[in-house]
Structures are given as C-alpha cells and as structure tokens.
Amino acid sequence: MSTAIRDDYLEKLIESWKKEASPVHSVSYLDQLREDALDRIESLRLPTIRDEEWRFTDISSLRSMPFPRASAAPLPGLDKQAGTFLDETACRLVFVDGQYMSGLSSLADDGSITVCSLSELIGTRASIAERYFGQLADFQENVFVALNTALMHDGVCIVIPAGVSVKVPVHILYVTSRKDVAVYPRCLLIAEPGANVTVVEEYVTLYEGASLTNAVTEMYIRDSACVNHIRVQRESSQAFHIANGSVLVAQSAHYDSVSLALGARISRFDQKIILAGGNAECEVDGLALIAGRQLADTHTFIDHANPHCRSRQLHKCIVDESAHGVFSGKIMVRPHAQQTDARQLNRNLLLSDKARMDTKPQLEIFADDVKCAHGATVGQLDNESLFYLRSRGLTEVAARNLLTYAFGGEVINRVIVPSLKQRLEEYILARTRIG
Amino acid sequence: MINANSKVLLEVRDLHATVGGAEILKGVNLTVRSGEIHAIMGLNGSGKSTFAKVLAGHPSYEVTQGTVLFDGQDLSVLAPEERAQAGLFLAFQYPVEIPGVANDQFLRLAYNTVQGHRGKEELDPLEFDDFVREKMKLLKMNPDFLDRSVNEGFSGGEKKRNEILQMALLEPRLALLDETDSGLDIDALRIVANGVNQLSSKDNAMILVTHYQRLLDYIVPDYVHVMEAGRIIRTSGKELALALETHGYDWIHANDQATGAQP
Numbered sequence: 001m002s003t004a005i006r007d008d009y010l011e012k013l014i015e016s017w018k019k020e021a022s023p024v025h026s027v028s029y030l031d032q033l034r035e036d037a038l039d040r041i042e043s044l045r046l047p048t049i050r051d052e053e054w055r056f057t058d059i060s061s062l063r064s065m066p067f068p069r070a071s072a073a074p075l076p077g078l079d080k081q082a083g084t085f086l087d088e089t090a091c092r093l094v095f096v097d098g099q100y101m102s103g104l105s106s107l108a109d110d111g112s113i114t115v116c117s118l119s120e121l122i123g124t125r126a127s128i129a130e131r132y133f134g135q136l137a138d139f140q141e142n143v144f145v146a147l148n149t150a151l152m153h154d155g156v157c158i159v160i161p162a163g164v165s166v167k168v169p170v171h172i173l174y175v176t177s178r179k180d181v182a183v184y185p186r187c188l189l190i191a192e193p194g195a196n197v198t199v200v201e202e203y204v205t206l207y208e209g210a211s212l213t214n215a216v217t218e219m220y221i222r223d224s225a226c227v228n229h230i231r232v233q234r235e236s237s238q239a240f241h242i243a244n245g246s247v248l249v250a251q252s253a254h255y256d257s258v259s260l261a262l263g264a265r266i267s268r269f270d271q272k273i274i275l276a277g278g279n280a281e282c283e284v285d286g287l288a289l290i291a292g293r294q295l296a297d298t299h300t301f302i303d304h305a306n307p308h309c310r311s312r313q314l315h316k317c318i319v320d321e322s323a324h325g326v327f328s329g330k331i332m333v334r335p336h337a338q339q340t341d342a343r344q345l346n347r348n349l350l351l352s353d354k355a356r357m358d359t360k361p362q363l364e365i366f367a368d369d370v371k372c373a374h375g376a377t378v379g380q381l382d383n384e385s386l387f388y389l390r391s392r393g394l395t396e397v398a399a400r401n402l403l404t405y406a407f408g409g410e411v412i413n414r415v416i417v418p419s420l421k422q423r424l425e426e427y428i429l430a431r432t433r434i435g
Numbered sequence: 436m437i438n439a440n441s442k443v444l445l446e447v448r449d450l451h452a453t454v455g456g457a458e459i460l461k462g463v464n465l466t467v468r469s470g471e472i473h474a475i476m477g478l479n480g481s482g483k484s485t486f487a488k489v490l491a492g493h494p495s496y497e498v499t500q501g502t503v504l505f506d507g508q509d510l511s512v513l514a515p516e517e518r519a520q521a522g523l524f525l526a527f528q529y530p531v532e533i534p535g536v537a538n539d540q541f542l543r544l545a546y547n548t549v550q551g552h553r554g555k556e557e558l559d560p561l562e563f564d565d566f567v568r569e570k571m572k573l574l575k576m577n578p579d580f581l582d583r584s585v586n587e588g589f590s591g592g593e594k595k596r597n598e599i600l601q602m603a604l605l606e607p608r609l610a611l612l613d614e615t616d617s618g619l620d621i622d623a624l625r626i627v628a629n630g631v632n633q634l635s636s637k638d639n640a641m642i643l644v645t646h647y648q649r650l651l652d653y654i655v656p657d658y659v660h661v662m663e664a665g666r667i668i669r670t671s672g673k674e675l676a677l678a679l680e681t682h683g684y685d686w687i688h689a690n691d692q693a694t695g696a697q698p
Binding site for chain 2: 382384385387388389392393394398402403405406407408
C-alpha cells in the first residue's frame with residue numbers, strides 16, 4: 001500500500017489507526033475488503049460545500065477533530081440507565097465504542113434467527129457475509145463508507161431465514177462512551193424470502209462532548225420479505241454523526257423505515273433504497289428535531305428500478321433557534337419502471353427567525369406511465385391554530401409547544417414499537433416543555 | 436331570561452376595531468346581563484363575526500377605540516387565554532383541525548388549564564375520561580371522537596358538536612357562538628341547540644352570531660340585534676328575527692324610511 005494519501009485529515013486518521021493494534025479477529029473476506037477500502041481512501045477527500053451533495057452542510061470543522069478510533073471500555077450499569085433498553089425486545093445487540101459487548105447483549109435463543117457480530121463470522125456465516133457484505137455500501141465514491149469499511153472494529157450481521165416472522169424487535173444499540181473518539185458502526189441485515197422483522201438501530205453517546213460516528217447499514221430484503229427499520233440518532237449536541245444506509249428491496253418485498261435525527265451538532269444521513277424487483281414497496285419517513293446550533297441533513301435516494309413499485313415518503317424537520325435543517329430527496333424512475341407509484345412530501349416547521357431550512361425534492365422520471373407526486377413546504381406555526389388553543393385557556397407557550405409536538409407526532413406515530421414510541425413522545429414533550 | 440336586576444356580564448361601549456388597517460367595527464354598543472341570550476344577526480361582512488373574534492382576543496384584530504368590560508374587568512389588557520380562564524368562550528365558526536393531537540388529550544389539557552386557574556381540582560386521564568363521556572351524551576357524540584385528532588376529518592356537524600362539548604367542559608360565564616348553525620343539517624341543529632339550552636342558566640349568558648333565523652327556533656333569544664357596517668343598528672325582541680326572515684335585511688331600511696326612524 002502506498003503512503004501518498006492526498007487529504008491530510010484522512011492521512012491523520014489512517015496514521016493513528018495504523019499505530020493501533022490489528023483488528024480483533026481476522027475474517028479473510030473482510031480483511032481483503034478493508035485493504036481495498038484503504039487503498040481507495042488514498043484517492044478520495046472529505047467533501048466540501050463546493051460538492052453539490054454537500055452544498056448546505058459544511059463539515060470543515062471535522063478537520064480539527066482527527067479523532068482516534070475508540071477502544072472499548074466496560075460499561076457497568078448501562079442496562080440500568082433509564083431509556084436505554086426496550087421492554088419488548090428479547091434480542092439486543094450492544095456495541096460500545098464500536099466493539100460488540102456480549103455481556104450487555106442478549107440474543108434470541110430459539111434459533112429462529114441468526115444474529116452475530118462480524119468478528120464471530122465463521123463457517124457458513126462467513127460465506128453469507130462474503131456474498132452480501134459491502135455489495136450495497138459502495139465505497140468507491142463515498143469517503144465515509146470507505147473509512148467505515150477500512151476502520152470498523154466490528155459490526156452486526158443479522159440473517160432472518162426464509163418464511164420466519166420474528167415476533168419481537170431486534171434492538172441494536174451503538175454506544176459511544178467517551179468524547180474525542182471515533183466509532184465506525186456497521187450493520188448487515190439479510191431478510192430471506194418471506195421473512196419478517198423489525199429492527200431498531202439506536203445511536204447514543206454517554207457524555208456531552210465531541211465525538212464522531214461514521215455508521216454504515218446494509219439491508220437485503222429478498223422476495224416477499226418485510227423489514228421495519230427504525231433509526232434513532234440521539235447523540236450529544238456536540239457530536240458528529242455521519243451515516244449511510246443502503247437497502248435493496250426485491251420482488252414483492254416491503255421496506256418501512258422511520259428515521260429520527262434528534263441529537264448531534266452535525267448529522268448527515270444518506271439513505272439509498274433500490275426497488276429492485278416488481279411490486280416492491282417502501283415507506284420512508286423521517287423527522288429531524290433540532291435546536292441550538294444543530295444541523296441535520298437527510299439525503300434520500302429512492303430508485304424505482306422495476307415496474308409496479310410503490311414508494312411513500314414523508315420527511316419532516318422542526319427547526320428551532322439557530323439550527324439548520326437540510327433535506328434532499330431524489331426519486332428516480334428508470335425507463336422501464338412503468339406503473340410506478342411514488343409520492344414524496346417534505347414538510348418543515350421553522351420555530352425562530354434564525355432557523356434555516358434547505359430543501360431539494362427531486363423527481364427524475366424516465367418512464368411514461370407513472371404516478372408521481374412530490375411537494376415541500378416550509379412554514380411557521382399556524383396563527384389560527386394558535387389562537388384556537390389559546391381561546392381554550394392554553395398559554396401561548398403551551399399552545400406553540402402542543403402544535404410543535406403534533407407536527408412531529410405524525411412521524412412518531414409510525415414507530416410500531418410501543419415502548420420506543422412512548423419514549424420518543426416523552427422526549428419530544430420534554431423538548432417542547434409542555435409535559 | 437331577562438332580569439333587570441341580574442349582574443352585567445359584558446359592557447361594550449363605542450367599540451372600534453380594525454384588521455389589516457381596515458376598520459370593521461365602527462362603534463358597537465352592547466350590554467349583556469347574566470341569564471340573557473342575545474342574537475346578533477346581519478349580512479355577511481356586517482362585522483358580526485369580527486365582533487366575536489375581537490371579544491375573544493384574536494391577535495389579528497386591533498381595538499382602536501372604545502371599551503369592553505367583562506364582569507367589570509377591562510378585556511383589552513387580557514390575552515386570549517386569560518379571557519378563557521376568566522370565563523369567556525368562543526365557539527368557532529370554522530373550528531381548526533389539529534392533526535397529531537388526540538381530541539381527549541386536547542380536551543383534558545384545556546379543561547385542566549381552566550380548572551387550575553379557577554383554583555379547582557384537575558382530573559387525571561381516567562377521571563377525565565368518565566367526565567367527558569358523560570358530557571358527550573348531552574350532544575349524542577360517539578366516544579370514538581376522543582381518540583381521533585382534534586377536528587381532523589370531522590364533518591361540519593361533528594366539528595360544531597365538538598365546540599359545544601368544549602363549552603360544556605369549560606363552563607364559561609359568557610359564550611359566543613359564531614355561526615354555530617352553519618353547515619348543520621336539521622337533526623344536528625336540534626342536538627346542538629338542545630345541548631346549548633341545557634348549558635344555559637341564570638348565571639351565564641350567550642351571544643349567538645347567526646345569519647339565519649333558523650337557529651333561533653331552537654334557542655330562543657331574549658334580544659335580537661341587527662348589525663350593519665360595523666354597528667348595531669337595531670335591537671328588539673325575538674320577533675325581529677322572524678320579521679327579518681320574512682322580509683329580508685333590506686326591510687329594516689324600508690321600515691326605517693316609512694316610520695322616519697333613524698337607524
């Protein structure tokens with residue numbers, strides 16, 4: 001491997017990584033992929049606001065934070081922290097500072113699904129990984145995916161066998177336990193034909209302070225399978241959170257996702273969904289609730305690559321104080337994707353004069369027999385609604401907060417895990433202070 | 436019911452109000468005592484709905500002249516929520532839909548807020564549920580409306596019933612019913628009117644703002660006022676409404692010319 005890395009920030013990251021001990025476990029296929037990603041990083045650089053896809057999101061401050069990769073510390077008492085674990089789930093995977101914590105995790109023991117950390121991939125499991133890993137999360141043009149692939153400590157691999165319906169949600173908790181470190185969470189999910197599962201991915205930091213999360217999730221939803229994916233990002237208000245999610249939805253398969261951006265100083269979530277088989281469907285919803293000097297950027301790309309597919313998208317941002325919301329949602333309808341039914345709506349609520357929202361909905365349609373609609377609104381709280389509530393005795397503050405809560409509630413209501421939904425409602429109520 | 440000795444609840448003197456710089460109310464005078472039911476009638480644009488909104492404190496309207504005393508207190512210094520807490524209630528002509536807020540949550544919040552300000556006991560969700568279901572029977576409302584978002588997807592009649600339900604919960608001393616009859620079929624009108632009548636007592640008062648006489652067949656007013664161009668130009672008993680229904684609003688002016696009366 002040559003040492004001529006162009007970008008000095010990337011160079012620092014790679015240098016500090018090389019000084020570390022080698023990865024815990026060696027898995028031959030992954031080792032090769034890491035090598036390839038490392039090579040690729042040499043010719044990549046951090047994006048800037050001069051790149052079209054990053055023009056609203058300035059990440060130059062990341063350059064002053066060449067955080068070393070975290071090394072895990074034991075976390076006694078994590079399970080006792082309120083609002084960390086979910087009531088419903090018997091299947092939980094906990095990663096602390098990028099490393100799998102078997103002591104904090106509990107796997108389904110009925111053998112209905114295969115859940116393991118990547119470092120445990122051996123035998124047939126390794127061959128599954130070899131077949132799927134890194135196929136969707138392409139690092140050739142994406143420096144963050146390349147960094148994740150090269151530097152990840154460990155990750156989770158979930159396989160739901162054909163026809164199996166998993167009753168309880170699988171909860172994956174990614175914890176950053178300290179500041180001034182970087183973590184590289186990685187998730188690979190394969191829902192075999194006809195399988196059905198709910199997956200909650202949750203990103204938390206335990207300390208107020210700067211840290212970097214660079215996460216990659218890949219999901220393969222095979223024919224007639226159904227995956228409900230809930231993503232909660234509630235890191236510290238000084239954290240950087242960058243994530244790439246790629247999903248392939250095969251014939252007659254269904255993908256539901258709700259993504260919540262609540263924390264982080266700067267967060268960026270790139271979600272790519274390929275409707276790769278006829279009659280595939282997806283519902284892709286999102287909510288960013290930000291204040292202070294937070295920036296939350298969501299980029300989605302829904303690719304109607306086949307006929308008779310259906311997509312629904314509702315993305316909302318609630319932007320208070322000096323925060324900045326960004327939404328870029330592209331829907332691509334390929335030439336032969338006739339009978340496509342796509343609908344996208346982006347609604348944004350600005351709660352202060354200094355709040356800012358940039359939205360860029362895009363439809364690219366190359367087929368002629370399709371139903372596509374998209375819309376975006378940016379507004380403030382409705383004065384008539386405020387007056388209505390005040391005329392019933394609510395103070396102006398209480399009325400504003402209730403309407404704000406209601407605006408976000410439309411997305412929260414799509415969270416199908418009751419205890420998580422309740423926790424999120426409480427979180428939003430606390431943020432909007434009407435309790 | 437008229438009782439000259441009962442307490443004056445509302446005293447409006449020479450009220451002028453503007454919206455977006457245009458003067459809509461041009462000197463309204465009105466006195467309402469406890470126990471009374473007043474109807475304010477008039478053509479569209481006469482200022483009757485504006486009058487109701489100004490009394491409730493809608494921030495888009497500016498009072499430029501005159502005074503309004505509610506139970507002896509100057510209303511102009513009170514925010515809309517303080518007026519509600521003091522016992523003023525406006526049933527909206529177009530109740531607002533609030534997706535994402537469950538109706539029972541909203542009703543309980545409003546009820547407890549107003550109760551709290553009156554130094555009365557607040558109700559927890561279970562207690563409130565029993566309480567509100569009892570009130571809903573008065574209006575023959577389906578309890579399913581508690582679980583739905585506030586007014587969202589309600590028909591016109593359901594929205595109006597939900598308004599009167601709020602009135603039943605908040606027990607105002609003065610209720611302003613802004614075109615509560617509009618959009619109601621005859622069955623719904625009867626139910627709503629019956630609910631209002633049951634809520635009427637010697638200790639409260641109501642002002643019905645309406646375009647048509649129809650509502651007044653069911654809620655019988657003590658006084659009927661006709662508003663035109665931002666002023667009350669005629670006040671009489673309930674027979675005035677019937678005359679207006681028969682002859683139309685122009686009749687007032689024809690009638691004035693014939694008698695030489697000044698409007």
